[in-house]
Amino acid sequence: MDDKIAQRGLIVMRDPTVFLHQEYEELVKNELDWKLRILQGPSTPWCNVDGKKVLMFCSNNYLGLSNHPKLKEAAMKAIQTHGAGSGSVRPIAGTMDLHMELEKRLAEFKNAEASLVYQTGFAANAGLIPQLAGKEDLIISDELNHGSIIDGVRLSHAERTVYKHSDPADLRRVLDEAEKHSPPYRRILIITDGVFSMDGDVAPLDEIAKAGAEHGAMIYVDDAHGEGVLGEGGRGIVSHFKLGRDKVQVEMGTFSKAFGVVGGHVSGSTDLVNYAYNKSRTWLLSGSHPPAVVAACIAAVDVLESEPQHVRTLWDHTHFFKKAMKDLGFDVGRSETPITPIIVGDSGVAKKLSAKLFEEGVFALPIVYPMVARDKARIRTIMNAALKREDLDFAIGKFEKIGKELRII
Numbered sequence: 030m031d032d033k034i035a036q037r038g039l040i041v042m043r044d045p046t047v048f049l050h051q052e053y054e055e056l057v058k059n060e061l062d063w064k065l066r067i068l069q070g071p072s073t074p075w076c077n078v079d080g081k082k083v084l085m086f087c088s089n090n091y092l093g094l095s096n097h098p099k100l101k102e103a104a105m106k107a108i109q110t111h112g113a114g115s116g117s118v119r120p121i122a123g124t125m126d127l128h129m130e131l132e133k134r135l136a137e138f139k140n141a142e143a144s145l146v147y148q149t150g151f152a153a154n155a156g157l158i159p160q161l162a163g164k165e166d167l168i169i170s171d172e173l174n175h176g177s178i179i180d181g182v183r184l185s186h187a188e189r190t191v192y193k194h195s196d197p198a199d200l201r202r203v204l205d206e207a208e209k210h211s212p213p214y215r216r217i218l219i220i221t222d223g224v225f226s227m228d229g230d231v232a233p234l235d236e237i238a239k240a241g242a243e244h245g246a247m248i249y250v251d252d253a254h255g256e257g258v259l260g261e262g263g264r265g266i267v268s269h270f271k272l273g274r275d276k277v278q279v280e281m282g283t284f285s286k287a288f289g290v291v292g293g294h295v296s297g298s299t300d301l302v303n304y305a306y307n308k309s310r311t312w313l314l315s316g317s318h319p320p321a322v323v324a325a326c327i328a329a330v331d332v333l334e335s336e337p338q339h340v341r342t343l344w345d346h347t348h349f350f351k352k353a354m355k356d357l358g359f360d361v362g363r364s365e366t367p368i369t370p371i372i373v374g375d376s377g378v379a380k381k382l383s384a385k386l387f388e389e390g391v392f393a394l395p396i397v398y399p400m401v402a403r404d405k406a407r408i409r410t411i412m413n414a415a416l417k418r419e420d421l422d423f424a425i426g427k428f429e430k431i432g433k434e435l436r437i438i
């Protein structure tokens with residue numbers, strides 16, 4: 030499928046926009062286009078989607094905080110006291126006392142010397158990774174790392190390589206190989222997701238950190254799906270493995286998932302934070318969060334510290350649901366977290382299962398190639414602490430009924 034190019038004399042005549050239509054049509058033909066479902070109201074356990082009341086089973090709002098009264102109240106109050114927008118980028122005139130308070134509170138929550146808040150998790154990875162490793166350096170990345178890490182690595186001038194998914198032995202092989210490089214690499218940066226979002230498995234961060242330490246490598250973990258879920262009171266993967274800051278130097282995360290709001294962040298040493306905000310172009314050159322967002326994030330940290338029941342409920346629900354689905358004969362893969370994939374293999378079956386679940390009142394999206402291997406299409410369910418046990422029974426009943434109809438179980 031070529032763009033239209035014609036030549037008149039020495040001048041190449043190009044159609045500047047024909048690819049837009051052609052490539053979109055190609056996606057539609059192959060059923061690879063995103064068909065957006067519209068949420069008509071808040072992201073609550075029972076919510077309105079495309080005019081239908083359904084059980085939310087696929088949001089990243091693990092603890093139900095996006096609709097927590099304390100977060101909503103804090104956001105509304107901040108608009109009254111600080112206005113609707115921040116007015117600028119952080120380094121010019123867009124740093125408010127609220128931004129500073131959030132970073133202080135987050136660092137305390139994370140037991141880190143300091144934290145820095147970015148506009149999104151994507152902006153944190155895309156802005157910071159290229160600054161941590163340059164021309165004389167090497168980045169070693171898990172082969173299944175998130176797209177925002179991949180883009181951050183692409184923006185770096187460092188050499189790059191991958192190790193087999195969550196395989197410390199392969200990481201060691203790559204590190205040993207790296208030591209043969211001449212001249213020796215100045216720095217080595219190892220990056221991994223904490224929880225992998227397609228399968229819900231947890232990176233062996235303790236082993237990764239150990240292997241890295243033997244080579245003086247810096248360890249960077251993206252804990253987007255571990256925060257609010259793993260570790261003491263939802264403090265994340267570094268807490269889960271009881272690793273000190275000397276073992277994992279960069280703990281990156283997001284306020285867009287369990288925290289229920291939006292925004293990326295990194296935590297670590299004061300040196301890391303001073304370096305990060307002076308160097309990350311995504312932080313320096315993009316407007317800061319509006320007051321309502323920042324205040325809601327502060328309230329989310331408050332809720333995590335003062336209401337530990339949400340994390341407990343999340344895990345109770347997770348164990349109950351996984352066991353029920355396994356007992357029914359579904360393949361739930363290697364998940365160890367509230368992300369439970371229901372692997373059905375064929376992408377057509379996954380799409381049918383999702384469509385029928387929706388008809389019956391359960392909202393859970395299919396994940397198909399190219400996001401996962403062609404024969405590993407699935408429904409990805411994500412548990413939510415705001416659900417009730419009877420909601421889980423309802424969803425399990427629907428999975429059983431439709432799973433049998435489609436001969437998956």
Ligand SMILES: Cc1ncc(COP(=O)(O)O)c(C=O)c1O
Binds near residue numbers: 149151254283292
């Ligand atoms: C592992 C991982 N890292 C980073 C991000 C980006 O986070 P944000 O939504 O804050 O941009 C996501 C979100 O999909 C993610 O799953």
